[in-house]
Amino acid sequence: ATGTGWTCDDAPGGVLTCTLSSDLAAGAPAPVLTVVAGIPSSQTGDVVNGVEITDTTTTDPEPANDADQVSTTPRTEADLGIAKTSITEVTAGEEAVYELRVVNDGPSDAAGVVVTDDLPAGLSYVGFTSQQGVWSCDETGGTVTCSLAGSLADGDQ
Missing domain, CATH: 2.60.40 (Immunoglobulin-like)
Incomplete structure (x- = not known):
């Protein structure tokens, strides 16, 4: 994973944890974080990849928007x-x-x-x-x- 101001640790089991190195001002977007994941050659069917965000120091008044996921159907060749x-x-x-x-x-x-x-x-x-x-x-x-x-x-x- 790459992104300006982000530090990422790849944990066992495919869990990637990234931390923004500076405070994020209210209303400001965070720098884009790019994650590249490999797909096994035997993969069939959809791949569902989820993501969530947390703040360990500030209370989130709207936690419903703190997770998202995307479903991708890999093309096999x-x-x-x-x-x-x-x-x-x-x-x-x-x-x-x-x-x-x-x-x-x-x-x-x-x-x-x-x-x-x-x-x-x-x-x-x-x-x-x-x-x-x-x-x-x-x-x-x-x-x-x-x-x-x-x-x-x-x-x-």
């Missing part, structure tokens, strides 16, 4: 990438095995990840295996659709 490689030598009449690598380059975790693989004429869906995560795959009309249960964390593949 996940730079997803995919690479497909053939990991077996393909022989007519046998199975071809393809490896699909999905990566999340962040900055947010990706939820609702779906991979769609349109098989060309001549190929038919046999099945799948997964080394990471819990995937479910179904095939309809030559299109294989795989969904990841849960989310793909920033930096994971």
